[in-house]
Structure formats: structure tokens, C-alpha cells
Amino acid sequence: MALLEWKAEYSVGNVAIDHEHELMIRHINTLYEQINNTAGNDATSVEAVLGEIHADISAHFALEERLMRQARYGEYEEHKEDHEDLLDQIHDLIDAFYQDPAVGEQRLKSRLSGWFGRHFSSFDSRLHRQLG
Numbered sequence: 001m002a003l004l005e006w007k008a009e010y011s012v013g014n015v016a017i018d019h020e021h022e023l024m025i026r027h028i029n030t031l032y033e034q035i036n037n038t039a040g041n042d043a044t045s046v047e048a049v050l051g052e053i054h055a056d057i058s059a060h061f062a063l064e065e066r067l068m069r070q071a072r073y074g075e076y077e078e079h080k081e082d083h084e085d086l087l088d089q090i091h092d093l094i095d096a097f098y099q100d101p102a103v104g105e106q107r108l109k110s111r112l113s114g115w116f117g118r119h120f121s122s123f124d125s126r127l128h129r130q131l132g
């Protein structure tokens with residue numbers, strides 16, 4: 001089963017942005033599958049895949065942050081802080097995978113889906129309502 005599923009609550013009310021978020025989620029799923037496809041599920045591959053997921057999400061955040069800076073968007077600092085909070089959480093999860101891959105996967109799944117559900121419907125929704 002895929003790591004993440006698209007949920008209605010992820011919608012920011014802008015078709016183009018929803019599509020972008022959906023592509024990001026699909027890409028995260030594809031990257032994550034590599035962990036299950038790697039024989040032995042060794043620590044190096046877990047770290048590499050989590051690193052790629054981290055980079056993928058970072059790239060999306062960097063685009064949004066540039067958009068906010070260009071528009072001198074008022075909620076820039078808080079929005080950026082929330083992005084950084086998720087990136088930190090992904091880093092922290094590497095340890096959980098080392099200790100127990102099943103627990104690590106469960107934690108990654110719930111952290112990402114919880115964070116996306118909250119962030120997309122609050123910060124991103126406000127941002128894209130104002131800037132399109």
C-alpha cells in the first residue's frame with residue numbers, strides 16, 4: 001500500500017496547487033517504495049530514501065517561500081517556520097527507522113499525513129487564496 005493517500009482535506013481550493021501537492025505526494029510514494037524494494041531494508045537505503053523525500057519536500061517549500069518573498073507576504077516567517085518544522089521531523093525519523101523499521105514507517109506516515117492535512121488547509125490555503 002502507498003505510504004500516503006490524497007485526502008479531500010488537503011485541498012487548498014486552487015486546482016493548480018492541489019495538483020502540485022498531489023504530484024509531490026505521488027513522488028514521495030514512489031521514493032518510499034524503494035525502501036520496500038531494497039533487499040535487507042538496510043539502514044543506508046532508508047537514510048538515502050528519507051534524504052530524497054526530504055529534498056523533494058524542500059524543493060516545494062523553496063518555491064513557495066520564493067513566491068512569498070516576491071510578494072512581501074505578511075505571514076512569511078510563520079509559514080516558513082512551519083515548513084522547517086516538518087523538515088526537522090523527517091530528519092528525526094531516521095532514528096526511529098534504525099530502531100524499528102515498522103515503527104519508523106508508521107511514524108513517517110502519520111507525521112506526513114497529519115502535517116500535510118494541517119499545513120495545506122491552513123498556511124497554504126491562506127497563501128494561495130491571497131496570491132493565487
Ligand SMILES: [Fe+2]
Nearest residue numbers: 021060064124
Ligand atoms: Fe505547498
Ligand SMILES: [Fe+2]
Nearest residue numbers: 064079123124
Ligand atoms: Fe507551505
